[in-house]
Amino acid sequence: MTQKQAEQRLHLLGLSGVALLMALFALIAVHQWRQQRPVPPPVTLPKEPATLMLLVTANRQGKLEVCGCPGKRAEDLARVAALLKVTADQNRRRGTQVALIEGGDFLGEPDATPYLLRAYRAMGYQAIALSPRDAKRLPQIRAHANGLPLLPPPQGNGKPNAFSLRLGEWSVTLVNLGEPPSVTEERAWQQIAGALRPLHHPHTLLLALAYTDRKTAEALAGRLNGLVEVLLVDDNVMGESLLTADGTMAAGRQIGRVLLASLPQSRSQVLSLMLWAKDKQNSPKLEATLLSSYGQSPDPQVKEIVDAYYAMRQKKLQQEMRQLLAVAQKRDYVTPEFCGSCHRAQYEQWLTTTHSKAIETLRQQKRMDKQCLTCHSLEFKMRGVVTVIKNRGVECVDCHTELADPMMARMHGQRPGERPTTTTVTEQICVRCHDRENSPNFDYRTYLPKVTH
Incomplete structure (x- = not known):
């Protein structure tokens, strides 16, 4: 055997060893995943069958x-x-x-x-x-x-x-x-x-x-x-x-x-x-x-229907995401109607909350000043002006703060099941405005359910 042949054989043995190790690691990873995967709880049947x-x-x-x-x-x-x-x-x-x-x-x-x-x-x-x-x-x-x-x-x-x-x-x-x-x-x-x-x-x-x-x-x-x-x-x-x-x-x-x-x-x-x-x-x-x-x-049959929906949605998302990213790149004001064009149910629920009437509340109380508007109007906070009063106030980006970040906004168009995480609304986000001076009776556990959607 020549030196070159010996080197080639040694190289092949090395590659085989690496492949074997990779396969071993893959088997270990699959085993750990199966161990960690939650086992569905057994359906509890009553002792006596129900009618x-x-x-x-x-x-x-x-x-x-x-x-x-x-x-x-x-x-x-x-x-x-x-x-x-x-x-x-x-x-x-x-x-x-x-x-x-x-x-x-x-x-x-x-x-x-x-x-x-x-x-x-x-x-x-x-x-x-x-x-x-x-x-x-x-x-x-x-x-x-x-x-x-x-x-x-x-x-x-x-x-x-x-x-x-x-x-x-x-x-x-x-x-x-x-x-x-x-x-x-x-x-x-x-x-x-x-x-x-x-x-x-x-x-x-x-x-x-x-x-x-x-x-x-x-x-x-x-x-x-x-x-x-x-x-x-x-x-x-x-x-x-x-x-x-x-x-x-x-x-x-x-x-x-x-x-x-x-x-x-x-x-x-x-x-x-x-x-x-x-x-x-x-x-x-x-x-x-x-x-x-x-x-x-x-369930495979229902999963197929869900997959068909997201395949259809992905085509629409391409255009919608171009619009969202254009706004996010400028770090400009995003209106609630813009978000509501896709998230209709959430938008309609938001319209029923006091958040959507935050500017109207100031106008009724004759408190349309800069200090109050900073919390009562997302548009004022981002642009320094208020162009619309009705159905405006504490809006999507106020609470879903990730939408103000262009990099985070890119994740927004992914299929929900493929998103690695979501940003939840925490108490720290709320108390930026609901502080002791302005909301002395604020209780996160009581207030959040009133605006959840």
Whole structure:
């Protein structure tokens, strides 16, 4: 063997060794990833099979994916779909009648609506309740529902809409109260009671949905006592999160003869509403718990629909990102309408907050001076002028400070599941304006939920 051949052989052996080491490191990395990957919690089955199970989702707000943070991935639609499928399948095998229901506030950007409804059809939803915010886009929803039963809130006459599902020997009648009238409005409640009483039949579960807060809901449950068995509200009715013995989270409590229960407040949660009817003599037993999609792998069929949406969005994003980056590069003022052109649901929610009226508040109090405007107007803070007063004030970049940085703005156009992190609104951001001098009663935990979207 010549010296050159020996060197070549030695070189090949070295390359083989490097390749072997790389393969070994890759196997170790995969093993560690599998060890760290959260194992989906087993679906907890009741000791006694339920007669009925309603699986209810809500508050998706058009987000098919959320972001790449491990703690947030559970909120992805495809992972919730996996939880729904495994829960429904396991309970059906035990003889339980199962129905999937959307509880409302599911819309976000308009171009996501067809894909979201397509996913709901694939998942087997049997009813779609609309919140008052969803109902603003009722024509668009109807155009893409393709047979999905819709339950909008009441219109001008105040009469609640109802929809019935047949589940084995039982029926479930859903009633959408929308934003219900005050419990002191006697005439309105006489009309509601008159609409609900004819819906009572043997082997029928009457379930009402109301888009209101916990405090109002407690009084509402008193008004509905004897009229419905379950009242679902868009708030956390338990106050504190209470884990049950089997690791699920309690989501309802009895007020008189009404089970007051929470619609899911997180996209990763599903409300499980179960009914046991042992015999005809005793009243059925009802139980409400929250299930979590944490650790679930994406459902392939729904993941395909989500991927199709983002493939479509990517083409639009190229133009939108050019506009955003042009503004970010100049570090110029970004209007809330600019952000709202894509983030429609978040923009509409922001319009309902005091942040959107911050400049109007100053004008009403005759305090349109430089010192106040620095906090009450993003435009003034960035440009030194105020050109628009209505629907302006504490705006997107005030809280989502990363948008003011051109480099961070570049990440904005990525698909949510591919973003390595997100910047959350911290107390440090809030107290720049809500300081002791100007907001002596400011409490981050109390104030943040008022503007969250």
